[in-house]
Amino acid sequence: MAKVQKLFDFIDASPTAFHAVESVRKELEKKAFSEFSEGDTWRLSKARKGYVVRNSSSLIAFAIPEKKIKGFRIYSAHTDSPVFRVKENPELTFGEYIRINVEKYGGMIVSSWFDRPLSLAGRVLFEKGGKIEEKLVNIDRNLFVIPNVAIHMNSDINNGYKYQVQKDVPPLFAKGKKGVFGKLISEETGLKADEILASDLFVYPRQKGFTFGAKDEFAASPRLDDLACVYAGLKGFLDSKDSEYVRVLALFDNEEVGSGTKQGAGSTFLEDVLFRICESLSYSRTEYLKLLHESFALSADNAHGVHPAMSEKADPVNRPELNGGVVLKFNGNQKYATDAVSAAFVRKIAKDEGLKLQDYANNSDIPGGSTLGNISTGHVSIRTADIGLAQLAMHSSCETMGSKDYEDLIKLACAYFGK
Numbered sequence: 001m002a003k004v005q006k007l008f009d010f011i012d013a014s015p016t017a018f019h020a021v022e023s024v025r026k027e028l029e030k031k032a033f034s035e036f037s038e039g040d041t042w043r044l045s046k047a048r049k050g051y052v053v054r055n056s057s058s059l060i061a062f063a064i065p066e067k068k069i070k071g072f073r074i075y076s077a078h079t080d081s082p083v084f085r086v087k088e089n090p091e092l093t094f095g096e097y098i099r100i101n102v103e104k105y106g107g108m109i110v111s112s113w114f115d116r117p118l119s120l121a122g123r124v125l126f127e128k129g130g131k132i133e134e135k136l137v138n139i140d141r142n143l144f145v146i147p148n149v150a151i152h153m154n155s156d157i158n159n160g161y162k163y164q165v166q167k168d169v170p171p172l173f174a175k176g177k178k179g180v181f182g183k184l185i186s187e188e189t190g191l192k193a194d195e196i197l198a199s200d201l202f203v204y205p206r207q208k209g210f211t212f213g214a215k216d217e218f219a220a221s222p223r224l225d226d227l228a229c230v231y232a233g234l235k236g237f238l239d240s241k242d243s244e245y246v247r248v249l250a251l252f253d254n255e256e257v258g259s260g261t262k263q264g265a266g267s268t269f270l271e272d273v274l275f276r277i278c279e280s281l282s283y284s285r286t287e288y289l290k291l292l293h294e295s296f297a298l299s300a301d302n303a304h305g306v307h308p309a310m311s312e313k314a315d316p317v318n319r320p321e322l323n324g325g326v327v328l329k330f331n332g333n334q335k336y337a338t339d340a341v342s343a344a345f346v347r348k349i350a351k352d353e354g355l356k357l358q359d360y361a362n363n364s365d366i367p368g369g370s371t372l373g374n375i376s377t378g379h380v381s382i383r384t385a386d387i388g389l390a391q392l393a394m395h396s397s398c399e400t401m402g403s404k405d406y407e408d409l410i411k412l413a414c415a416y417f418g419k
Contacts, residue, residue, distance in 0.1 A: 001211060003235075003410065004219050004403050008209030010231045011223050015121040015138055015204040017057035017079035017253045020227060022136060024059055024234055024251060025051070031238055033061060038272070044280040052273055056123060056134065057253035058263035060273045061237065062246055064281075070244035071294030072274060073417050074382070075237065076265065076372050077229040077301065078255035081222070082106035082395045084113070084169065086120070086201040091178050092170050098180055099170035100144060102203055106256030110163045112396040113205065117142040118171055122201035126191050135189055137201065144171030144203060171203055205397040217323055217403055224399040226255070228389055228406055229300035236413025245295070246277065247417045255301070255372055265372040271379040296345060297384040298416060299337060299373035300409070302401070303327040303360045305390035318361040320390040323402030325356030326409050329371075329386040337373030342385035346416075353415045355408050358390065387412075 014020035025035075033049045036042050044050070044064060051061035057079060084102040092099040104110075121138040146169055151157055163169065174180045185201075186193050209221030230251055237249040250273075254264040261267060278288040306319035320327045328343055329336040338346075350357045362368040373386040389409060391401040 001216060001403065003407050004209075004211060007219075007228060007231050007406060008221055011209055011221050011227050014079075014223070014227055015119070016083070016123075016200075016202050018123050018136055018200070019121060019138060020079040020230060021053060021057055021059045021251065024061075024230070025053070027234060027238065028061055042276055042280040044277060054269050055253065055263040058269060059249075059251045060270060061249040062273070062277060063237075063242075064246050064277070065242040065244060067242065067244050069246055069281075069291065071246070071291045071296070072248050072382070073243070073245040073419070074248040074250055074270070074295065074297040074380075075233045075413055075416065076250040076252060076270075076297060076299050076376060077233050078226045078252050078265070078372060079230060080106070080253050080256050081225060081227070082108035082256055084171075084203040086122075086199075086203065090201075091173075091181050093178060096175050096177075097172065098174040098176065098178070100173050100181070100203065102165070102170055104165055105202070107395055109393070109396045110165070110169065111161075112393075112398065113169070114146045114148045116145070116397065117206045118144040118146070118203050119206050120144070120201055121204055122199060124185065124189050124191070124199045124201075125197050126189070126195045127197055128195070132197065135191075137185070137188055137199075139184070139188055142206060144173055146171045207398050211403055218400055219403045219406065220398055220400045222398055224389075224391055224401050225302040225394055226300070228401060229302060229409065232406060232409040233300055233413050235410045236415075236417055239410075240414045240417035243418055245417075245419075248274070250376070252372060252376075259372065259375045265376040266378065268379055270376055274380060292380065292382050295382040296342070297337075297373070297376065297380075297382055298346070298413070299371055299376065299384055299386045300413075301371040301386065301388050302391045302394065302399075303329055303388040304368070304394060305392050305401075307392055313363060313366060315361045315363050318359045320358035320360050322390050322392070322400070323404045324390065325358045326350070326405060326412050327358045327360045327388050327390050329360045329388060331362065331368065334374050335368060335370040336386035337377055337384035338386050342383045345383070346385045346387065349415050349419060350412060353411055355412055360388075360390075
């Protein structure tokens with residue numbers, strides 16, 4: 001359970017993608033990883049460990065072995081989760097009630113956000129000495145609630161209710177006159193109102209992670225999708241031994257909205273970093289392409305576990321259960337990148353390590369989502385498998401997974417990086 005508790009601590013410190021990257025950065029710097037800027041010329045040598053950050057919300061770390069490089073071992077996951085984004089001009093008033101004007105980021109189970117403690121986190125950009133600087137914000141106290149309407153006034157609530165985000169969801173924040181929100185941000189950041197230029201702020205649930213079950217076999221927390229895969233990948237990346245491959249941990253933002261941003265898996269970020277590593281080591285373009293030919297990528301994003309109340313939603317036979325092992329994901333329409341070649345490679349690693357794997361495929365009449373694998377391989381064409389942890393209540397404000405599966409993913413990632 002100690003490993004799961006460390007995951008909960010990581011999630012608690014990472015209410016937004018910006019904070020997740022900062023949490024990973026701290027772990028990397030403890031292990032003597034150096035930061036490299038995309039705006040600088042890189043000077044790398046063998047046995048050099050580094051990382052690059054883009055937009056403060058995506059991060060790629062790498063470790064170059066002392067041996068002759070044979071290729072790359074890449075593990076990707078995403079830092080973002082479904083959440084409510086605070087709009088510009090955020091205060092909505094009704095009488096003396098002040099609510100916060102929000103919009104959906106990604107596809108969430110809206111009803112799961114009602115009647116629970118919420119707060120605010122993100123980043124604020126401000127002017128200092130004629131330059132634009134950035135500061136992370138996390139107001140770590142109960143700040144908002146989205147209150148339900150009493151059942152007496154909404155008797156159909158249990159018969160299916162279509163939520164209107166603009167009308168139903170704005171969180172209750174304060175009672176008083178307008179201007180409270182701006183004053184709060186100034187107090188939290190120590191900045192004057194006229195110094196603040198812009199912000200990316202999000203409402204997030206303050207639910208702490210917890211284990212449950214007869215033997216504490218289940219784990220529940222906000223943002224398990226996909227911070228559980230982020231942190232398991234980080235642990236495997238840091239704990240693995242050198243091999244003939246450059247170890248690469250690629251953490252992308254904006255997966256929940258399609259990855260088509262400058263910091264998403266659909267960007268050139270991974271391609272740029274891999275090429276610059278080779279360029280700094282004086283590899284030619286041809287040598288770089290030869291390394292890609294020998295490379296492999298694991299795309300780690302959680303999978304749908306079969307639900308005990310709605311088992312008919314799952315495939316008849318490819319229906320992973322919680323604590324049944326890491327999930328290998330397949331899709332005929334290429335929403336997942338796994339094919340026979342990449343599946344064989346992952347299964348061999350699992351077999352060598354004595355780890356169980358489960359297979360996932362959608363019910364053929366119910367289309368599923370996509371993830372990072374095929375999106376990133378559109379820029380870096382290498383063999384790729386999509387994996388994840390079986391979970392329930394995906395995109396709820398509090399999700400559930402198996403405690404043992406998480407530990408198995410760390411073992412799988414560690415073995416994969418060391419092969």
